[in-house]
Amino acid sequence: MDGRTMTEPLHPVWISGAARLAGVIGYPVTHSRSPRLHGFWLARHRIDGAYLPLAIRPGDLAETLPALPRMGFRGVNLTLPHKELVLPLCDEVEPVARAIGAVNTLVFGEDHRIIGTNTDAWGFGAALAAGAPARDAAAPALVLGAGGAARAVVYALAEAGAGRILIANRTAERAAALIRDLAPHCPATVLEAVDWAARSDLLAGCGTLVNTTSLGLHGQPPLEIDLARADDRLVVSDIVYDPLETPVLKAARARGLVAVDGLGMLLHQAVPGFERWFGVRPVVDAALRRHVAADLIGAEAPC
Structure with a gap:
């Protein structure tokens, strides 16, 4: 970053046929700020990739989820109502998610295995x-x-x-x-x-x-x-x-x-997933916070 005060990423992302894909699954999913958050990091690091909102009904999750790694997705986040529903659909559930009883992040292996974890506690x-x-x-x-x-x-x-x-x-x-x-x-x-x-x-x-x-x-x-x-x-x-x-x-x-x-928890919980999907460990800073909070009520409140 060049030090200028701005809320938008400095560089647009140009997506190729080799783009890495990730996203957030919810129903509804229109409220999610994750695409805005991850999109900022993708642009900041000039990554050939995209993070997409995926509106999937609970009844369709078991059928839809296994198709995502075959479509090139590296992983997804999960929001309501899927965090508990996805547990039996995972090939592996990491200890932190097993302890909490919910999964908010999936990582898809090269063999299309579905690995569930939870980054909310860390965040x-x-x-x-x-x-x-x-x-x-x-x-x-x-x-x-x-x-x-x-x-x-x-x-x-x-x-x-x-x-x-x-x-x-x-x-x-x-x-x-x-x-x-x-x-x-x-x-x-x-x-x-x-x-x-x-x-x-x-x-x-x-x-x-x-x-x-x-x-x-x-x-x-x-x-x-x-x-x-x-x-x-x-x-x-x-x-x-x-x-x-x-x-x-x-x-x-x-x-x-x-x-x-509460915004800090949202921002920090996204770090481990982004790193595992896109290979870069992003930083939570004031520019990211301004970008994600731009239209929130009280966005000028102290950090």
């Missing part, structure tokens, strides 16, 4: 490390939510060294299921289900708060939590990225706390 950990480098990773963490994203977040926090992770979910049974499934993979971390109604009181003594629910997402109710009892060193993370500045992040900044928005 969250990398984004949190970048946004809060002084965070006490060993301190207790409070995770709100118990869905697929929460599983990746809990796994990442445990891998980073959290001694205790509290999981608060509006449906207690889902929190219990998360702990049952993940505890064997996080032997050095105590996982504990806690009452959703007590979430504000539980902040005392926590080093990290992560919202993995849809509360605060554009069009959804805000997350209601009182940060008054939080330690001054609490790091507040919200994996929602539309808007970039969710109500809980705004409240955290007003309280003087370190706040980490």
Whole structure:
């Protein structure tokens, strides 16, 4: 890059008959920002390749997926509703995806084998490390939510060294299921289900708060939590990225706390897949962030 301030890639991509192909499978898939994200890197590195949105119905996944490597695809990302449905269709599932119970990235081998992995945990950990480098990773963490994203977040926090992770979910049974499934993979971390109604009181003594629910997402109710009892060193993370500045992040900044928005997780989780498909390890930087966030609500919010 030549240092100019711009959000668009500097170089167009010219695709040849030897182009490397990748994409994202979802249904619907129109909301995905992955084509914009990977397209930026393809242009930056002048790679002969393309990253395509693929709208595939759940009922068609088993029939369609094996055809992709035969068509020249090196791999794909998976978004809703395919992350769990694809597990039995993989020839190999890497340990991180097996532990989390979901696949968000497929790599197609030269023999057309389908290898499933999960980069969400790595992406969250990398984004949190970048946004809060002084965070006490060993301190207790409070995770709100118990869905697929929460599983990746809990796994990442445990891998980073959290001694205790509290999981608060509006449906207690889902929190219990998360702990049952993940505890064997996080032997050095105590996982504990806690009452959703007590979430504000539980902040005392926590080093990290992560919202993995849809509360605060554009069009959804805000997350209601009182940060008054939080330690001054609490790091507040919200994996929602539309808007970039969710109500809980705004409240955290007003309280003087370190706040980490959800766009970083989206950007960082894309790095391992891009490297495996296209042979170049890309960098997450300010230019990429501006490009992907250009039309998000609150795009000028702090990183």
